[in-house]
Amino acid sequence: MFALVDVNNMYVSCERVFRPALNGRPVVVLSSNDGACIARSNEAKDLGVRMAQPWFEVRHLEREAGLIALSANFELYGDMSSRMMALAAEYAPRQEIYSIDECFLDFEGVPGDLVAIGRDLRSKVLAWTGLPTSIGFGATKTLAKLANHVAKTADRKPGRYPPQYAQVCNFLDLSAEQLHAVLSAADVGDVWGIGRKTAPRLNEAGLRTVLDLLKADVPALRRQFGIVMEKTLRELRGTPCHVVDDAPQPNQQIMCSRSFGAPVTELPTLIEVVSQFVTQVARKLREQGSLAGGVQVFINTSPYRRQDRQHAPSATLRLGQATSDTRVLISAVVRVLRSIFRPGYNYAKAGVLLVDLQQASHEQSALDLFEPGPSPDAPERNRASLMSAMDALNDRFGRGAVTVASAARRPGPSAHASKQERRSPRFTTRLDEIAVARA
DNA sequence: TCTGGGGTCCTAGGACCC
DNA sequence: TCTGGGGTCCTAGGACCC
Numbered sequence: 114m115f116a117l118v119d120v121n122n123m124y125v126s127c128e129r130v131f132r133p134a135l136n137g138r139p140v141v142v143l144s145s146n147d148g149a150c151i152a153r154s155n156e157a158k159d160l161g162v163r164m165a166q167p168w169f170e171v172r173h174l175e176r177e178a179g180l181i182a183l184s185a186n187f188e189l190y191g192d193m194s195s196r197m198m199a200l201a202a203e204y205a206p207r208q209e210i211y212s213i214d215e216c217f218l219d220f221e222g223v224p225g226d227l228v229a230i231g232r233d234l235r236s237k238v239l240a241w242t243g244l245p246t247s248i249g250f251g252a253t254k255t256l257a258k259l260a261n262h263v264a265k266t267a268d269r270k271p272g273r274y275p276p277q278y279a280q281v282c283n284f285l286d287l288s289a290e291q292l293h294a295v296l297s298a299a300d301v302g303d304v305w306g307i308g309r310k311t312a313p314r315l316n317e318a319g320l321r322t323v324l325d326l327l328k329a330d331v332p333a334l335r336r337q338f339g340i341v342m343e344k345t346l347r348e349l350r351g352t353p354c355h356v357v358d359d360a361p362q363p364n365q366q367i368m369c370s371r372s373f374g375a376p377v378t379e380l381p382t383l384i385e386v387v388s389q390f391v392t393q394v395a396r397k398l399r400e401q402g403s404l405a406g407g408v409q410v411f412i413n414t415s416p417y418r419r420q421d422r423q424h425a426p427s428a429t430l431r432l433g434q435a436t437s438d439t440r441v442l443i444s445a446v447v448r449v450l451r452s453i454f455r456p457g458y459n460y461a462k463a464g465v466l467l468v469d470l471q472q473a474s475h476e477q478s479a480l481d482l483f484e485p486g487p488s489p490d491a492p493e494r495n496r497a498s499l500m501s502a503m504d505a506l507n508d509r510f511g512r513g514a515v516t517v518a519s520a521a522r523r524p525g526p527s528a529h530a531s532k533q534e535r536r537s538p539r540f541t542t543r544l545d546e547i548a549v550a551r552a
Numbered sequence: 553t554c555t556g557g558g559g560t561c562c563t564a565g566g567a568c569c570c
Numbered sequence: 571t572c573t574g575g576g577g578t579c580c581t582a583g584g585a586c587c588c
Contacts, residue, residue, distance in 0.1 A: 123588095144556035151556060151588095167555040185556090212559095212588045308586050339562070341586080368558055375553095417555055429581095464557090 114220040114250060114285070115257040115357065116231065118201050118238075120194075121245045121265065123214035124152035127193045128183055130243035131540050131548055139180045143168055146372050147184055147534060155269055184536035192541045196242045204234050207359045217254055219357035231281040250283035254355045255348035258305040259323070260284045263295055273298060296324040306345040311338060323349065363401040363470065367394045370464025376415070377460045380451070383412060387450055388443050388520035390465040395439040396507075398467055399500060404435035406469030408442060410449040415461035424460075426453035435471055438496050439503070439517055442467070447519065 120126055124142040129135045139156035143149065149165050150157075160178055162171050174180035194213045202208040205218035220227060231248040238246050247268065249260025260282045268279035274295060284292060301320055302312035318337075320326050327349055335343040344354040369390040377383060387410060398405055411427030430449050436442065446465055506515045538546035 146554090146556075148554070149556050165556060169554040172554090215588075306586065310585060339585095341562070364559075366559075370557065372556070415555080461555095 115254050116218040116220055117249045117257040117261040118216050118218060119247050119261050120197060120214040121247055122152055122154055124190055125154045126244050127190050128537055135181060139178060141182050142185050143182055145185060146374055148372060151185065182535055184533040186537050186539060188539045188542050193242060193244065197238055197244055200238050200241055201234060204230060207357045209357045209359055217357045228281050228283050228286060235281060248281045250285060252285065252351045253348040253353045255305050255345060256284055259299060262303050296327065297322050299323040301326055304345060306341060363403055365470055367397050367467045368464060369393045370462065372462045380454050383450060383454060383463060384447055384519060386463055387446050387465050391443045391446050392439055392516055392520045394465055394467050395437060395442050396504065399437045399504060402473050403470045404437050404473050405442065405467035406435040406471060407431045408445045408449060409466040409468055410446055412453065412460050412463045414458050421459050424455060424458045428453050438500060443517055443519055
């Protein structure tokens with residue numbers, strides 16, 4: 114028996130905790146460059162704002178409909194997420210944190226009325242963090258996801274599903290007739306794993322509702338849509354193909370990429386930008402105790418600017434020896450960047466990817482035949498302690514307190530820097546931004 | 553003028569091996 | 571003229587997720 118706990122409109126809900134005046138108002142949270150809407154309140158959804166819709170397309174709703182836009186504040190959302198996850202974890206023996214706003218819980222062997230447990234969880238999270246959640250229970254992860262969809266939709270769109278399923282929905286409490294009714298009201302596209310490409314293809318084959326899908330021929334769908342679809346179908350029929358994984362593996366790749374506030378044409382600017390990206394990914398790399406065996410760099414012009422000549426090169430460089438040393442990674446990344454950069458293009462975005470990650474303990478030093486020099490053991494230790502000293506200084510004095518020179522920000526305003534004009538304070542993680550209560 | 557960022561898994565096809 | 575077959579590994583691209 115699985116549950117999926119999911120925060121409603123996570124980023125908007127986090128903002129509302131500290132600014133209750135936003136309740137009941139249409140609110141969106143914008144991406145890093147204030148470029149697109151990445152979270153929407155129900156009121157904003159009702160205004161027709163779509164996921165990832167460019168801000169300039171809906172900006173007129175500010176005046177016309179009182180739409181409020183905020184810059185993303187990931188530090189705040191991450192902290193609120195940890196608080197919510199810690200509370201949810203108390204309710205079941207196993208928890209898998211699936212994303213910043215969702216977790217699966219495995220209720221195997223837990224006695225009692227699951228809906229009552231779910232309602233208790235929900236009200237505790239609401240009381241202790243201020244975040245509203247929806248909870249779905251099902252025999253598999255895919256069914257728990259679908260139950261969660263029903264719980265959320267019943268709350269938001271009256272008429273589509275029975276109102277008693279709102280907020281907390283347990284498929285195992287439903288009679289065959291009730292389940293039948295729910296499954297024939299749910300679209301194939303509402304199923305976890307069926308996305309915007311596959312749903313239309315299923316529709317063309319005459320499969321519109323989840324019930325249609327359940328009646329379909331598994332081997333035929335497997336042939337046409339692959340093994341992912343087969344697993345989805347099995348899960349919908351109640352056979353678990355996925356478990357709750359409470360000990361996730363470290364990431365296999367770590368990425369940092371960003372669109373620029375204004376087009377970039379100069380190589381030195383790009384070098385500065387990707388060096389800053391490396392600083393971030395290398396930090397994450399060391400946090401998860403990994404080494405990178407290679408780096409990948411990409412830059413691209415804006416496909417939306419039809420009048421511009423387009424260029425979107427990318428290249429990978431294998432490192433002779435896996436490392437987590439920011440300096441080594443920066444020099445590798447800059448080498449790749451120099452090889453792919455061409456003057457005369459308006460670059461709109463760049464990214465750095467660390468690939469071929471391995472656990473630091475598995476690293477076999479002195480295996481690099483092409484790296485000259487004496488036994489690498491002592492330099493390796495120096496390298497590691499330099500990097501931990503850098504991390505410690507940045508922890509203590511703020512990010513960017515100590516950095517590699519090529520990643521240092523030049524003085525003065527930089528046009529390519531991200532716009533973050535509407536960011537709220539980081540209420541829960543910065544002492545100087547903490548919320549102040551006034552009498 | 554302005555168009556998100558960070559991940560995973562699967563598949564097809566090419567290189568290479570014997 | 572005839573032009574293997576089976577296996578592995580790697581990569582790029584696509585689909586999905588939030």
